[in-house]
Amino acid sequence: xxxxxxxxxxxxxxxxxxxxxxxxxxxxxxxxxxxxxxxxxxxxxxxxxxxxxxxxxxxxxxxxxxxxxxxxxxxxxxxxxxxxxxxxxxxxxxxxxxxxxxxxxxxxxxxxxxxxxxxxxxxxxxxxxxxxxxxxxxxxxxxxxxxxxxxxxxxxxxxxxxxxxxxxxxxxxxxxxxxxxxxx
Numbered sequence: 001x002x003x004x005x006x007x008x009x010x011x012x013x014x015x016x017x018x019x020x021x022x023x024x025x026x027x028x029x030x031x032x033x034x035x036x037x038x039x040x041x042x043x044x045x046x047x048x049x050x051x052x053x054x055x056x057x058x059x060x061x062x063x064x065x066x067x068x069x070x071x072x073x074x075x076x077x078x079x080x081x082x083x084x085x086x087x088x089x090x091x092x093x094x095x096x097x098x099x100x101x102x103x104x105x106x107x108x109x110x111x112x113x114x115x116x117x118x119x120x121x122x123x124x125x126x127x128x129x130x131x132x133x134x135x136x137x138x139x140x141x142x143x144x145x146x147x148x149x150x151x152x153x154x155x156x157x158x159x160x161x162x163x164x165x166x167x168x169x170x171x172x173x174x175x176x177x178x179x180x181x182x183x184x
Contacts, residue, residue, distance in 0.1 A: 077096045087154075092104075097168060100113070119140055130154070138152040
């Protein structure tokens, strides 16, 4: 699966090729302004493709939640957030009150579950291009031996998702009376 930067580069290259094939004189436009224009068009195309993928019934990028904590007497698992990486057909993420589920595959499916109490730390990162599109990665450091680090790639509004996961993790620890002690 191509990364966001690779897709942007492919679309930008095709835009440059189309400009060259059109025989339209663009020498009067300064190179830096022309580069900004091509990059803006590429980003617009990426957003339009993502919206079209949503329109054909692929999982929504973000499902709003009514709250991130549950009543301690309520043992039913609730979905707090669902999403998929920007322009991905093969990955889907679900955050519930008990676990984080990472599903990959188009025809065959592979599913990894990370229990919230096993998460050690949650981080997020965004580069400049991702910040412009409000995309980023959420990195989960876990005590799970089969998946010590999981990355939710290119998700919309990574800061909000980071907070949803952090609050759900703390609530799960409180609900299960789980604590850990760091060694110095």
